[in-house]
Amino acid sequence: MKKLAVALMLLAATPAFAADPSEMLKDPVLEKKAEDLGHELRCLVCQNESIEDSNADLARDLRVIVRERIAKGETPDQVKQYVVDRYGDYVLLKPPFKITTLVLWLGPFALLVLGALAAFAVFRRRGAAATQTQSAPLSAEEKRRLDALLKDNGQ
Numbered sequence: 001m002k003k004l005a006v007a008l009m010l011l012a013a014t015p016a017f018a019a020d021p022s023e024m025l026k027d028p029v030l031e032k033k034a035e036d037l038g039h040e041l042r043c044l045v046c047q048n049e050s051i052e053d054s055n056a057d058l059a060r061d062l063r064v065i066v067r068e069r070i071a072k073g074e075t076p077d078q079v080k081q082y083v084v085d086r087y088g089d090y091v092l093l094k095p096p097f098k099i100t101t102l103v104l105w106l107g108p109f110a111l112l113v114l115g116a117l118a119a120f121a122v123f124r125r126r127g128a129a130a131t132q133t134q135s136a137p138l139s140a141e142e143k144r145r146l147d148a149l150l151k152d153n154g155q
Contacts, residue, residue, distance in 0.1 A: 023060070023063055023064055023067060024067070025067050025070065025071055027071075030067075030070050030071060031067075033070055033076050034063075034066050034067045034070045035052055036076065037066055037070070037076045037079060037080060038050060038051045038052035038062075038063055038066055039052050039053075039093075040080065040092060040093055040094065041062060041066070041080070041083060041091055041092065041093065042090065042091050042092065042093045043056055043058065043059040043062075044058055044059075044087065044090075044091060045057075045058050045059065046059070050093060051063050051066070062083065065079075065082075065083070066079055066083070069082060080092075089101050089104075090104065
């Protein structure tokens, strides 16, 4: 019953928005531009959240910068370029595909391939070790001792 109550409470919970109402611009059109841009920028502390969704101090500072620059009349592209110039392409949730961002794009696939190769090597080594121990023939002394043990257990 408690699990059901917790599940219902979680379903009824509304998402918490990180942007403080005092940060928001008065003009709804400009605020929409700032929010849209904020959803494209990565929180450098949280790393997998946009600055609009993060409660980190750095994300708050970036939200303020974005809104100040939008309010001054800069286009979203100009503001984005300003942030990228300051923090690099990593600040973008969808970084461009170029030489300097190859690690961001190909890194997960490289790690997956390396993991698969490591697993293959481990299983291959285990299989080789198992066949080596099973295929070694018994020496004459080992056969004699085995026969003696089998005779003792049969009585």
